[in-house]
Amino acid sequence: MADIANSSxxxxxxxxxxxxxxxxxxxxxxxxxxxxxPADPALLARLWFLPGVGIVGAIIANTSGTGGGVVFxxxxxxxxxxGIMNLSPLAVVxxxxxxxxxxxxxxxxxxxxxxxxxPEPGPLEARVRLKDFAxxxxxxxxxxLPAMLATQRLTAFDQGQxxxxxxxxxIALGLALILATWTVNAARPERAKLARxxxxxxxxxxxxxxxxTALFSVGMGELVALYLFIRHYPVLLCTGAACVISAVxxxxxxxxxxxxxxxxxxxxxxxxxxxxxxxxxxxxxxxxLGAKRLKTLDGGxxxxxxxxxxxxxxx
Numbered sequence: 001m002a003d004i005a006n007s008s009x010x011x012x013x014x015x016x017x018x019x020x021x022x023x024x025x026x027x028x029x030x031x032x033x034x035x036x037x038p039a040d041p042a043l044l045a046r047l048w049f050l051p052g053v054g055i056v057g058a059i060i061a062n063t064s065g066t067g068g069g070v071v072f073x074x075x076x077x078x079x080x081x082x083g084i085m086n087l088s089p090l091a092v093v094x095x096x097x098x099x100x101x102x103x104x105x106x107x108x109x110x111x112x113x114x115x116x117x118x119p120e121p122g123p124l125e126a127r128v129r130l131k132d133f134a135x136x137x138x139x140x141x142x143x144x145l146p147a148m149l150a151t152q153r154l155t156a157f158d159q160g161q162x163x164x165x166x167x168x169x170x171i172a173l174g175l176a177l178i179l180a181t182w183t184v185n186a187a188r189p190e191r192a193k194l195a196r197x198x199x200x201x202x203x204x205x206x207x208x209x210x211x212x213t214a215l216f217s218v219g220m221g222e223l224v225a226l227y228l229f230i231r232h233y234p235v236l237l238c239t240g241a242a243c244v245i246s247a248v249x250x251x252x253x254x255x256x257x258x259x260x261x262x263x264x265x266x267x268x269x270x271x272x273x274x275x276x277x278x279x280x281x282x283x284x285x286x287x288x289l290g291a292k293r294l295k296t297l298d299g300g301x302x303x304x305x306x307x308x309x310x311x312x313x314x315x
Contacts, residue, residue: 026102057099061104072099100250107280126191139206142206148210149210152253167309171303173230221242229295
């Protein structure tokens with residue numbers, strides 16, 4: 001099997017410098033949102049619980065790399081069904097992308113800092129090559145971003161039917177991840193190099209992943225993370241690359257929602273700071289869990305959240 005050429009990670013930046021620099025940019029962006037967008041104080045008071053949703057969602061999203069939509073979309077749909085907050089499906093996608101623009105960005109900074117300052121790998125673990133990380137991110141985004149942006153502007157899909165197909169595929173991948181983690185990958189060393197065949201699969205997933213991200217605010221990151229996990233690459237590559245892809249996708253997609261006027265800004269204002277905190281905490285939580293427990297929990301969450309969304313859509 002052909003492999004991508006070797007490359008060694010490294011950086012002239014001191015540890016954590018990239019996180020604090022990026023954090024300052026996120027703080028400036030959040031301050032600008034507070035100053036520039038209108039917000040209803042009464043609605044802010046009624047939505048007091050959203051910071052909790054933001055932090056939990058961001059921790060799950062940035063430990064798994066699947067994107068915050070796997071949490072925010074089910075939660076906001078449930079809130080609409082319960083009559084607590086009536087957001088249209090398009091508005092749910094818009095606020096989910098807005099929250100993820102902050103939370104996934106912080107998670108991406110944390111994983112990128114880890115990439116640039118990797119410790120010595122343990123038994124059965126592999127060091128992630130900087131070139132492999134960059135190739136996965138850039139190659140996938142080169143195809144998924146145009147597909148996502150075109151879908152936002154030209155979509156004529158039946159979202160209900162797309163949801164059934166997508167979540168059915170997610171359930172299959174989630175179950176495959178759990179099965180592979182405890183069988184064929186249980187005692188195997190992690191893959192140290194990105195195989196060309198795996199890159200080809202990721203490129204094949206990129207266009208449908210971009211379409212799914214436009215429709216549900218989650219898709220591309222989930223597909224990348226699950227596939228690389230199943231193929232037994234290091235957590236840093238699986239989760240880190242997926243977080244960067246999700247962050248860039250959500251920032252680009254959120255721009256369209258701002259222009260279309262589909263953003264409920266009170267939701268973003270309340271949940272975004274908590275999502276940044278969750279994104280900051282996610283990496284050490286993922287590393288503490290270890291690869292097997294993390295993959296098992298990720299696969300379980302994907303399956304359960306997909307089943308819940310399918311049940312909700314069928315009502």
